[in-house]
Amino acid sequence: xxxxxIYHRKAIMAIxxxxxxxxxxxxxxxTESEIVDLNKSVEVEVTxxxxxxxxxxxxxQAKANxxxxxxxxxxxxxxxxxxxxxxxxWTFGGKVPGKFIRIRKGDQxxxxxxxxxxxxxxxxxxxxxxxxxxxxxxxxxxxxxxxxQFSFRALNEGLYVYHCATAPVGMHIANxxxxxxxxxxxxxxxxxxxxxxxxxxxxxxxxxxxxxxHQDFDMQKALDEKxxxxxxxxxxxxxxxxxxxxxxxxxxxxxxxxxxxxxxxSSFHAIGEIFDKVYVEGGSLINRDVxxxxxxxxxxxIVEFKCQVPGTLHLxxxxxxxxFNKGALAQIKVIGDENxxxxxxxxxxxxYLPEGSAIQHISSPKTTVSQQAVPEKTLEERLAAGEILYxxxxxxxxxxxxxxxxxxxxxxxxxxxxxARPDKGIGIVLHGLQGEITVNGNxxxxxxxxxxxxxxxxxxxxxxxFNKFNNKKELIKGADVKEWREKE
Amino acid sequence: MKKILILIAVILxxxxxxxxxxxxxxxxTNKSLIAAQETVLLPDNSVYNLDRKWQNQNxxxxxxxxxxxxxxxxxxxFTHCEYACPMMVNDLKxxxxxxxxxxxxxxxxxxVSFDDQRDTPKRLxxxxxxxxxxxxxxxxxxxxxxxxxxxxxxxxxxxxxEDGSFSHANRKLVLDQNGIIVFGQDGLQANSWPVVGAxxxxx
Amino acid sequence: xxxxxGKKNDDPMKQKxxxxxxxxxxxxxxxxxxxxxxxLIPDGNFVPFIKGQTTxxxxxxxxxxxxxxxxxEFIAFVIANPQWKPENVKSIFADKDYLSHWKDTIVNSNTIxxxxxxxxxxxxxxxxxxxxxxxxxxxxxxxxxxxxxSLPEGSNDNKILNELITRWYSRQxxxxxxxxxxxxxxxxxxxxxxxxxxxxxxxxxISSNEDSRNKEEIPEGFFCGSAAxxxxxxxxxxxFIRYAFRSSLKGxxxxxxxxxxxxxxxESED
Ligand SMILES: [Cu+2]
Numbered sequence: 012x013x014x015x016x017i018y019h020r021k022a023i024m025a026i027x028x029x030x031x032x033x034x035x036x037x038x039x040x041x042t043e044s045e046i047v048d049l050n051k052s053v054e055v056e057v058t059x060x061x062x063x064x065x066x067x068x069x070x071x072q073a074k075a076n077x078x079x080x081x082x083x084x085x086x087x088x089x090x091x092x093x094x095x096x097x098x099x100x101w102t103f104g105g106k107v108p109g110k111f112i113r114i115r116k117g118d119q120x121x122x123x124x125x126x127x128x129x130x131x132x133x134x135x136x137x138x139x140x141x142x143x144x145x146x147x148x149x150x151x152x153x154x155x156x157x158x159x160q161f162s163f164r165a166l167n168e169g170l171y172v173y174h175c176a177t178a179p180v181g182m183h184i185a186n187x188x189x190x191x192x193x194x195x196x197x198x199x200x201x202x203x204x205x206x207x208x209x210x211x212x213x214x215x216x217x218x219x220x221x222x223x224x225h226q227d228f229d230m231q232k233a234l235d236e237k238x239x240x241x242x243x244x245x246x247x248x249x250x251x252x253x254x255x256x257x258x259x260x261x262x263x264x265x266x267x268x269x270x271x272x273x274x275x276x277s278s279f280h281a282i283g284e285i286f287d288k289v290y291v292e293g294g295s296l297i298n299r300d301v302x303x304x305x306x307x308x309x310x311x312x313i314v315e316f317k318c319q320v321p322g323t324l325h326l327x328x329x330x331x332x333x334x335f336n337k338g339a340l341a342q343i344k345v346i347g348d349e350n351x352x353x354x355x356x357x358x359x360x361x362x363y364l365p366e367g368s369a370i371q372h373i374s375s376p377k378t379t380v381s382q383q384a385v386p387e388k389t390l391e392e393r394l395a396a397g398e399i400l401y402x403x404x405x406x407x408x409x410x411x412x413x414x415x416x417x418x419x420x421x422x423x424x425x426x427x428x429x430x431a432r433p434d435k436g437i438g439i440v441l442h443g444l445q446g447e448i449t450v451n452g453n454x455x456x457x458x459x460x461x462x463x464x465x466x467x468x469x470x471x472x473x474x475x476x477f478n479k480f481n482n483k484k485e486l487i488k489g490a491d492v493k494e495w496r497e498k499e
Numbered sequence: 500m501k502k503i504l505i506l507i508a509v510i511l512x513x514x515x516x517x518x519x520x521x522x523x524x525x526x527x528t529n530k531s532l533i534a535a536q537e538t539v540l541l542p543d544n545s546v547y548n549l550d551r552k553w554q555n556q557n558x559x560x561x562x563x564x565x566x567x568x569x570x571x572x573x574x575x576x577f578t579h580c581e582y583a584c585p586m587m588v589n590d591l592k593x594x595x596x597x598x599x600x601x602x603x604x605x606x607x608x609x610x611v612s613f614d615d616q617r618d619t620p621k622r623l624x625x626x627x628x629x630x631x632x633x634x635x636x637x638x639x640x641x642x643x644x645x646x647x648x649x650x651x652x653x654x655x656x657x658x659x660x661e662d663g664s665f666s667h668a669n670r671k672l673v674l675d676q677n678g679i680i681v682f683g684q685d686g687l688q689a690n691s692w693p694v695v696g697a698x699x700x701x702x
Numbered sequence: 703x704x705x706x707x708g709k710k711n712d713d714p715m716k717q718k719x720x721x722x723x724x725x726x727x728x729x730x731x732x733x734x735x736x737x738x739x740x741x742l743i744p745d746g747n748f749v750p751f752i753k754g755q756t757t758x759x760x761x762x763x764x765x766x767x768x769x770x771x772x773x774x775e776f777i778a779f780v781i782a783n784p785q786w787k788p789e790n791v792k793s794i795f796a797d798k799d800y801l802s803h804w805k806d807t808i809v810n811s812n813t814i815x816x817x818x819x820x821x822x823x824x825x826x827x828x829x830x831x832x833x834x835x836x837x838x839x840x841x842x843x844x845x846x847x848x849x850x851x852s853l854p855e856g857s858n859d860n861k862i863l864n865e866l867i868t869r870w871y872s873r874q875x876x877x878x879x880x881x882x883x884x885x886x887x888x889x890x891x892x893x894x895x896x897x898x899x900x901x902x903x904x905x906x907x908i909s910s911n912e913d914s915r916n917k918e919e920i921p922e923g924f925f926c927g928s929a930a931x932x933x934x935x936x937x938x939x940x941x942f943i944r945y946a947f948r949s950s951l952k953g954x955x956x957x958x959x960x961x962x963x964x965x966x967x968x969e970s971e972d
Contacts, residue, residue: 089874099874128799128958131871132943133950154950155957156799178946179939227872230939543793647904651826651953652794656906 053078053119061110064244065256065341067206067267068113070199079118083110084125085134085175085188092214092240093247093338095223100187100245101134101175107245108210108271109173109190114140116168116194121160122147128156134183135159137176139309140192142166148176165194170293170311172269181273185215185233187245189271191311203315204262209250209341211279211306211328212271213238220337236274240338241328247338250326258318260347265315266326269293272308275333279306281316281343282325288315299411300402303329318345319353353403386467390474390486397475404462405472413480419457421450425481435487436476437495440469466492541567546652547678553611553639556624561639567678570606570701572694574671575646575655577614578626583669586687588630591671594691595633598698606698608636613650613657613665615643654683675701738775738836740765740966741890748848751941761848766841767963769881769892770820770900771832773804779832786828796825799956818880820898820961826953829901833964840903841965843948847941850894852887867895867940901962905948 103109175188216226293311327334612618657667682697884896
């Protein structure tokens with residue numbers, strides 16, 4: 012009798028537990044991040060500013076508890092898909108991709124969807140940022156000439172895709188019905204110099220790529236997942252060539268990137284740039300130093316980088332035939348002065364020695380570097396400059412945390428070898444290092460090439476290593492570097 | 500044990516239900532129009548503009564305009580329905596129970612049958628008895644055409660199946676004294692408070 | 703034909719009344735009297751689009767209008783049934799855009815055209831009443847779909863019809879043209895696709911994929927995300943679009959590209 016009771020209680024507990032889990036899964040996915048207070052009443056009302064790609068609306072400045080009113084109009088419209096190629100797009104706001112919507116976590120959104128009276132078809136909207144049935148799709152199905160209104164609370168932050176979800180959904184997406192809605196953290200993202208909106212998508216046309224004239228939608232190709240066009244921002248060259256985005260050397264850029272599909276997954280890559288920061292899948296997880304980030308169909312990513320050298324960056328789907336043969340290419344023109352410490356351009360061509368026994372000089376002749384005047388700096392200045400220099404010049408081998416890699420690249424973290432050296436590592440940076448060494452009890456026998464840094468830069472990067480990687484605190488002066496260089 | 504299971508089920512259902520609840524703003528309800536006369540001038544957007552005669556469970560011929568004067572909760576069912584309709588009637592009874600005896604006399608329940616063939620006035624009367632429906636419940640029988648018209652206005656979609664039964668939406672509506680739809684709620688086992696509130700608003 | 707020497711009349715009510723007068727003139731002038739021809743649609747089988755009724759359904763033989771109802775025909779109806787004049791119509795039976803194109807096509811252009819265009823901007827209630835007034839009824843959805851599935855005259859390839867519909871969907875909405883100008887199908891019915899959408903009697907019907915005796919609920923979100931789950935052929939997107947269109951309608955709605963044609967039972971024909 013007693014055991015039975017206990018058994019019962021356990022079973023009940025278990026069921027409660029499962030119920031709780033289910034409840035949480037079904038009703039709220041907001042476990043980690045701060046939960047929006049649904050009881051706060053609205054204090055301010057603003058009408059959202061919407062933009063066409065590649066522009067991004069300004070951040071809403073109003074204080075918290077804001078009601079944001081969004082008006083979005085569905086327009087069916089014939090426009091250019093490529094030079095000499097027309098297509099009748101179904102759009103959110105008259106362009107493909109649809110208008111960029113920017114709100115903040117916790118905002119109350121009053122959404123109005125208008126279906127233009129001249130349209131042929133019913134439409135609706137499914138915003139992935141909405142917690143509710145169909146992301147608003149059920150509440151917003153409207154015939155031509157009608158409007159629908161619904162409201163939602165932005166519970167989760169991130170960059171979300173929205174799209175039409177009227178049957179047949181695939182066709183509505185394939186014809187251009189998608190866009191991005193950004194739910195920004197209340198405190199905002201870190202300030203950058205430029206923000207751009209880039210969205211990849213496919214088109215399935217009756218003719219092949221480049222076939223002139225008006226093209227109709229081809230359902231069979233869509234079913235086969237064989238697009239004729241894969242484009243950035245709605246048409247071939249929409250954000251390239253004359254329409255390229257422009258920034259200056261030294262400026263930071265944040266891209267809000269979406270992939271509408273309807274079928275393909277994008278291997279998003281910027282030729283000539285490394286993403287310093289990627290908000291993986293447009294969420295809160297941050298990855299750093301990424302070459303190519305995967306963006307699922309119906310998903311997004313936020314990428315950030317600093318444009319260090321002038322030139323043109325190509326934003327592509329690195330499934331590369333899509334980029335060069337189907338249109339999946341956008342461009343950012345970086346204008347300004349060359350920075351040879353970051354990128355030299357072609358310096359010299361010489362005979363390639365497979366078993367390179369000599370130290371690889373990647374520096375220009377030392378005299379040109381050493382003759383510059385060496386400014387003296389504070390510890391803070393050295394650390395700030397050093398961090399960037401380290402990432403650009405050393406991190407590839409010694410890793411971000413300074414722990415190195417296995418038996419190949421020795422650690423700079425708490426390095427007894429480094430701390431024992433009278434030159435404080437200056438010689439290593441200036442001339443490289445090869446031969447057998449022992450670092451923290453492990454043997455290494457490898458080659459480190461000399462690094463083309465000025466005296467000032469060398470001082471900064473070494474100061475950074477001494478202070479950030481748990482070595483004895485040292486403020487290395489430019490004059491020290493100069494001195495060692497001249498000892499040679 | 501069973502009770503707890505049910506409790507959990509209820510929590511899950513209630514917690515996660517996402518019901519469409521639309522409040523239609525009631526346009527210019529003109530109080531002076533309230534009168535239960537046949538010649539009443541109905542507002543343009545009144546459901547009671549449908550002017551065909553129906554038969555109630557007592558076999559009397561009535562027009563919808565006769566319903567004007569007090570608020571109405573209206574839905575559509577059929578008596579051979581074994582699953583959804585009994586639940587719907589149950590939902591309505593729950594709503595009724597939220598009102599005092601006195602209040603209950605101030606509005607009516609109207610059940611309109613989809614089944615123009617089998618749901619004769621007699622059958623509807625039997626159903627009302629079996630279901631123990633009070634005197635403020637009106638059950639209506641009409642021909643296929645007028646049922647279709649009403650369903651279009653109430654936005655209750657349905658389909659007659661080959662075996663004579665119906666698949667249909669489960670939607671209840673609150674109509675004000677003039678027959679203007681002021682509230683609609685979809686789904687079964689929905690919260691009763693929004694409906695109760697909608698009626699109190701138009702008392 | 704410009705009124706007031708081309709001066710605009712701002713009173714919309716007056717404008718509409720003037721309109722009717724003009725139409726009357728037009729009708730007598732053009733000697734409108736021809737009776738709409740109907741076509742006998744033979745009985746046959748038809749596989750409904752929505753699952754749960756996967757077995758094909760038998761559609762009984764019925765009469766169907768050869769063409770959609772035209773402006774000219776509808777104006778005659780409105781004159782005979784003044785409750786359907788735009789200024790009289792009750793908002794529960796037709797929304798504010800009811801017949802709004804009459805103003806556009808007639809007042810805003812110097813030439814009167816469009817009497818043989820299909821009438822659009824009519825509500826389900828208006829269409830339903832029109833058909834009754836001429837001793838007919840609206841076709842059911844199955845009847846309409848069955849008649850619409852007939853291939854264009856002279857073709858025997860399903861692809862041709864599909865392409866015709868796709869092209870219609872894929873091009874930006876253009877103006878209307880006279881009825882009977884797009885294509886005639888093998889039943890002898892004109893323009894089932896290519897010009898306008900058409901009302902059907904049971905546009906608000908739904909289907910369940912569940913056993914109806916146990917569950918009388920609608921499959922949720924049929925026309926949204928879960929749509930594909932309920933369709934008998936998820937790649938039949940041209941049909942999908944029609945079903946989605948119908949589901950976006952309400953009885954009082956009027957739409958610029960939505961008209962109708964009537965049907966009739968075979969028995970009631972004498
Ligand atoms: Cu759409």
